[in-house]
Amino acid sequence: MYTILFLGVLIAYLISALSFxxxxxxxxxxxxxxxxxxxxxxxxxxxxxxxxRWVISGFPPMSNLYxxxxxxxxxxxxxxxxLEFRFKFQxxxxxxxxxxxxxxxxxxxxxxxxxxLMPALQSYWLFIHVITxxxxxxxxxxxxxxxxxxxxxxxxxxxxHIGKLFERLPSLDVMDKINxxxxxxxxxxxxxxxxxxxxxxxxxxxxWWSWDPKETWSFITWxxxxxxxxxxxxxxxxxxxAAILSIIGFISxxxxxxxxxxxxxxxxxxL
Amino acid sequence: xxxxIIGFNHKTAPIGIREKLSFPKVCLTEALSLLKKNSxxxxxxxxxxxxxxxxxALARDDKKINGAISGFLExxxxxxxxxxxxxxxxxxxxxxxxxxxxxxxxxxxxxLGENQILGQVKEAFFSARDVGAVSRIFSFLFEExxxxxxxxxxQTQIGYGAVSISTAAVEMxxxxxxxxxxxxILIIGAxxxxxxxxxxxxxxxxxxxxxxxxTFSKAQELAKxxxxxxxxxxxxxxxxxxxxxxxxxxxxxxxxxxxxxMSEIMIKRKNRPIFFIxxxxxxxxxxxxxxxxxxxxxNLDDLEKVKDANLKERLNEAxxxxxxxxxxxxxxxxxxxxxxxxxxLKAWR
Numbered sequence: 001m002y003t004i005l006f007l008g009v010l011i012a013y014l015i016s017a018l019s020f021x022x023x024x025x026x027x028x029x030x031x032x033x034x035x036x037x038x039x040x041x042x043x044x045x046x047x048x049x050x051x052x053r054w055v056i057s058g059f060p061p062m063s064n065l066y067x068x069x070x071x072x073x074x075x076x077x078x079x080x081x082x083l084e085f086r087f088k089f090q091x092x093x094x095x096x097x098x099x100x101x102x103x104x105x106x107x108x109x110x111x112x113x114x115x116x117l118m119p120a121l122q123s124y125w126l127f128i129h130v131i132t133x134x135x136x137x138x139x140x141x142x143x144x145x146x147x148x149x150x151x152x153x154x155x156x157x158x159x160x161h162i163g164k165l166f167e168r169l170p171s172l173d174v175m176d177k178i179n180x181x182x183x184x185x186x187x188x189x190x191x192x193x194x195x196x197x198x199x200x201x202x203x204x205x206x207x208w209w210s211w212d213p214k215e216t217w218s219f220i221t222w223x224x225x226x227x228x229x230x231x232x233x234x235x236x237x238x239x240x241x242a243a244i245l246s247i248i249g250f251i252s253x254x255x256x257x258x259x260x261x262x263x264x265x266x267x268x269x270x271l
Numbered sequence: 272x273x274x275x276i277i278g279f280n281h282k283t284a285p286i287g288i289r290e291k292l293s294f295p296k297v298c299l300t301e302a303l304s305l306l307k308k309n310s311x312x313x314x315x316x317x318x319x320x321x322x323x324x325x326x327x328a329l330a331r332d333d334k335k336i337n338g339a340i341s342g343f344l345e346x347x348x349x350x351x352x353x354x355x356x357x358x359x360x361x362x363x364x365x366x367x368x369x370x371x372x373x374x375x376x377x378x379x380x381x382x383l384g385e386n387q388i389l390g391q392v393k394e395a396f397f398s399a400r401d402v403g404a405v406s407r408i409f410s411f412l413f414e415e416x417x418x419x420x421x422x423x424x425x426q427t428q429i430g431y432g433a434v435s436i437s438t439a440a441v442e443m444x445x446x447x448x449x450x451x452x453x454x455x456i457l458i459i460g461a462x463x464x465x466x467x468x469x470x471x472x473x474x475x476x477x478x479x480x481x482x483x484x485x486t487f488s489k490a491q492e493l494a495k496x497x498x499x500x501x502x503x504x505x506x507x508x509x510x511x512x513x514x515x516x517x518x519x520x521x522x523x524x525x526x527x528x529x530x531x532x533m534s535e536i537m538i539k540r541k542n543r544p545i546f547f548i549x550x551x552x553x554x555x556x557x558x559x560x561x562x563x564x565x566x567x568x569x570n571l572d573d574l575e576k577v578k579d580a581n582l583k584e585r586l587n588e589a590x591x592x593x594x595x596x597x598x599x600x601x602x603x604x605x606x607x608x609x610x611x612x613x614x615x616l617k618a619w620r
Binding site: 027028029030153157158160162166167170171172173174236237238239240241 | 425426427428431432443445446447448449450540541542543544561564565567569573576577580581584
């Protein structure tokens with residue numbers, strides 16, 4: 001039952017991603033509607049799978065790589081849907097939904113069996129810490145794709161070369177603003193994520209901060225986005241430079257999330 | 272059974288000819304009544320716009336239809352049709368229906384994809400219906416044509432992208448700033464082109480206008496028109512720190528805005544984007560200014576290029592509409608056979 005439901009999520013995201021990509025080439029608005037339908041359908045299903053897992057295991061589905069991947073994809077779709085309802089630029093989906101599909105697809109290849117929660121994670125802090133971190137990752141992911149879209153559109157406007165996506169891509173001003181908002185929200189959430197993690201660490205390990213690789217790298221990520229906000233406020237770094245910084249920030253996010261888990265063993269290695 | 276179109280449009284007839292044949296709104300009812308009275312014409316519609324005059328007629332008698340339409344035009348306009356024959360085109364039956372569909376979906380328009388023709392076709396049909404000049408065949412065909420025109424606009428991007436220089440400038444401004452309201456325009460050179468372009472941008476919401484001109488009184492004059500502010504010519508660099516869109520059309524032998532000057536101004540602007548529309552010849556803005564981040568400089572050739580790219584895109588979309596039309600024609604043909612009954616089948620080869 002659970003496996004079939006999760007497969008349904010994966011297929012819905014695949015159809016959504018394909019429809020969005022074809023839509024960007026063929027420009028038929030019907031495709032964008034199909035894509036949105038499957039995104040919402042997939043998201044509802046996805047939420048149900050997370051709840052089922054929570055009910056069955058008795059703890060929030062945030063305890064291993066499979067669960068965190070699934071949560072990551074879910075959080076991205078959540079933020080994407082918020083953006084979509086607020087701004088109605090279907091083209092964002094052309095970039096985000098294929099990524100969501102790959103994240104969900106990768107999760108589906110991992111071990112999804114429910115195992116008892118290891119003692120170190122048995123705390124209400126698990127939910128608070130992980131959800132804030134992953135919502136911040138999702139905001140940064142959206143900022144990353146808006147950064148890429150910005151650079152594509154900026155290039156077309158600058159070089160006066162009107163390409164295929166020119167019509168569909170939003171204006172530079174709007175993309176820059178959304179990019180900024182996403183970074184700002186992501187930064188607030190990441191700060192909260194690091195703070196809650198620190199409090200939890202004090203309670204669980206007796207240490208606020210122990211320079212474990214995950215901690216170090218999330219601090220580096222935090223610094224990158226702090227630099228983004230600082231440069232934006234004080235040096236007027238907007239547009240292209242902001243877009244590039246948000247791309248660098250996202251690479252740091254990916255390393256914090258995956259690189260550290262695979263390459264640098266530490267206290268957070270179960271994720 | 273015979274559907275016939277005799278028409279004159281921007282491709283076949285110069286404006287002088289079209290003027291003599293056009294049916295202004297005030298005499299359309301009268302013309303339709305006259306058309307209806309003709310015993311050789313069963314149903315009729317007159318489509319008269321500034322680019323085309325077309326008479327659509329359903330014949331009672333195949334052989335007399337040409338004469339009937341010609342006679343109607345001669346009577347109404349008091350002309351000799353032979354003087355106009357060279358400027359006309361004719362379509363029959365399925366070709367006529369195809370033409371009607373191409374017209375309503377704006378494929379036959381002077382500006383491909385323009386959005387007025389659909390409304391004009393609608394109006395022509397409604398006028399004819401009000402007079403009682405159309406019955407079930409033309410009602411069916413024109414309703415199909417109107418539906419197809421709507422589909423063409425929603426299912427393809429035939430109406431997208433600016434296809435004139437001035438709209439291309441507005442389109443680029445909107446791709447940079449999105450919302451043009453509360454954006455400041457600076458006009459350098461109070462000439463006619465500057466004024467026209469500023470008008471276009473103001474139509475999209477841009478508010479504040481600054482005008483700089485060598486003759487200060489002319490700047491004041493134009494600024495007054497826009498409820499704006501005149502700027503002394505030597506002080507236009509200061510205005511560049513405030514303005515978001517700059518329209519420059521000064522005839523000067525040297526460039527007015529240089530790269531070094533703009534680099535400094537961008538620091539004062541905190542990198543807020545600025546869009547230059549350089550209409551001067553020789554150019555007023557040094558092309559290298561475009562290399563600075565958050566500055567976009569477009570001259571006439573650039574805007575022309577944008578326009579052409581959009582036009583090319585519309586041509587691609589037009590091909591999709593041609594396919595839509597062919598599909599619809601097959602359905603229409605079947606439906607028409609039902610409407611006409613067996614007795615008229617032979618005419619539909």
